[in-house]
Amino acid sequence: MAETKIPYKIYLKENEIPTKWYNVRADMKNKPAPLLNPGTLKPMTAEELAPVFCEELIAQELNDTDAYIDIPEEIQDFYKMYRPSPLIRAYFLEKALDTPAKIYYKFEGNNTSGSHKLNSAIAQAYYAKKQGLKGVTTETGAGQWGTALSMACSYFDLDCKVYMVKVSYEQKPFRREVMRTYGASVTPSPSDTTQIGKKILAEHPGTTGSLGCAISEAVEVAVSTEGYRYVLGSVLNQVLLHQSVIGLEAKAALDKYGVKPDIIIGCAGGGSNLGGLIAPFMGEKLRGEADYRIVAVEPASCPSFTRGKFAYDFCDTGMVCPLAKMYTLGSGFIPSANHAGGLRYHGMSSTLSQLYHDGLMEATSVEQTAVFEAAEKFARVEGILPAPESSHAIRVAIDEALKCKETGEEKTILFGLTGTGYFDMVAYEKYNDGVMTDYIPTDEDLEKGFAGLPKVDL
């Protein structure tokens, strides 16, 4: 029986690490809407983006036509430190659930930063170095992106200034220390080191911060400091492009065994891991070569896809960034402080937003206590302590497997295990102590965010 031949871990060989990223936009009939200049409401040109972003990253951002983009050799070399990442057949989880479903997960937590974020961090640091820059600025929420970027910057000897959402800065002191160990400076956001930070602090004293605030601060510092540019760990097209390495490897590993997933599941914050995991599968779907059910999982406390509006919005709270058309809760939306994990961003990748709008993928939202229940079950049977963000995908993978148990269907489920949760023990502690609560924003809460959407009549 072919089935029993599938090993617990499917590793590719080093020479099977992809040498090109896959750009799903090339195969999309309806391209994601362009970034707009908030002043003119015209699509942002490369020249207009140049003070903020690195040149080659801008070219990738605006490239809707090339399906494959070469991964520079220096990045391929770095990838060899922690890639190919394993694709794991979750035999233990299947047994624990007593399900006929076959569950696979692609594990991206096997590097010091602890998540998939390193795949894009190293690419962005490489292009910044190649351009001769002194350093980069960024925001980080739960801290994985900041950690990944500090590792990447130290590898290429670049300065790295991280604005970290205040609630995480306080809850995750150890992640902050990892960043500092790699030479980054870490400032809690909102801070009084920027004009926009001061303004936000004056308007919302005591705020625990949001990714939108931290982005505004990081952009302000980048554009006002010579030799610096801003880099972002999610949402943008270029980040999804770099993350396609996840999906390309996962597909290559499954293809070796002739396995085709029925359902592909990923957590969605700004959309980078999900966009990366689904990229080659979505490509097949768009070209009419295969069909897959693709599910984005987001927190019920920050439900951009499931309760947001598909509209042009600011990417940041300070409204200094270009406008992106995406599913959004409004750039002023700040998730409730009891929300423990990442996935706190108010918007969603415009590529995924377009795919969702066109009915090519689904989205669902889950509450955090149910997420931690799934995380705990997974940790106990599969041996990996998952990040809270990744556990959103675990929750839905388990639910789908349990449905198979009821119906007897032997579906193949693939999900993205984006990272480990060792630095998220405050959240685990709350769960273990039984004091974790769920907060689902009311329609009234959401209306406040929607009221701040820019009026864009195109």
Ligand SMILES: Cc1ncc(COP(=O)(O)O)c(C=O)c1O
């Ligand atoms: C472990 C992990 N998974 C998932 C995410 C969500 O980000 P994205 O939607 O860009 O993949 C994050 C974001 O910080 C993360 O740290």
